[in-house]
Amino acid sequence: DAGVTQSPTHLIKTRGQQVTLRCSPKSGHDTVSWYQQALGQGPQFIFQYYEEEERQRGNFPDRFSGHQFPNYSSELNVNALLLGDSALYLCASSPIQGSTNTEAFFGQGTRLTVV
Amino acid sequence: SQQGEEDPQALSIQEGENATMNCSYKTSINNLQWYRQNSGRGLVHLILIRSNEREKHSGRLRVTLDTSKKSSSLLITAxxxxxxxxxxxxxxxxxxxxxxxxxxxxxxxxx
Structure with a gap:
């Protein structure tokens, strides 16, 4: 049973460019959340997708957008990259929406460096 | 904003000793989870404790939750x-x- 998979593992982009990160959730999970983790900090919630819609959003600008596909996989898009967007981006999946079981499982992350 | 505050920030022990880490939070919660992260990679889920539970064990891990004090501790034995x-x-x-x-x-x- 594959866990949460993310691609790519590392990425270097230039300021002003756009980037797309991808995530496949754990089998049986339909909810995907994205987190940004700056160096030396805990992860910060970006947004959550369920049934192909954004359900919750953290305190991130509109430059951060996402998408969820019918197979529950998800993409995180960041436009007009800033140096401050350099971070580890983590995807987490959790079981059926509405379940009392809120265990979230994380992928290995994508390390984004903006130069 | 960050809800949880772990204590201490850094801990150094000898192999075989027990490690105790604490976490405090500010608002009422539904669940509290502990994760491990190696060298800036992904988070590994360790244990989940629900707000109506006081203690939970998993292998060498023991987690306690005190909702009156809004705090939790993670003990790693040996x-x-x-x-x-x-x-x-x-x-x-x-x-x-x-x-x-x-x-x-x-x-x-x-x-």
Missing amino acids: SRAADTASYFCATDVGANSKLTFGKGITLSVRP
């Missing part, structure tokens, strides 16, 4: 060098709600 990592507590306020993390604790276990 530590190993492989336990060297950063540990985070994360809280949620309901099913499928976002997780709010603390800044983490860096644990070093010396061989």
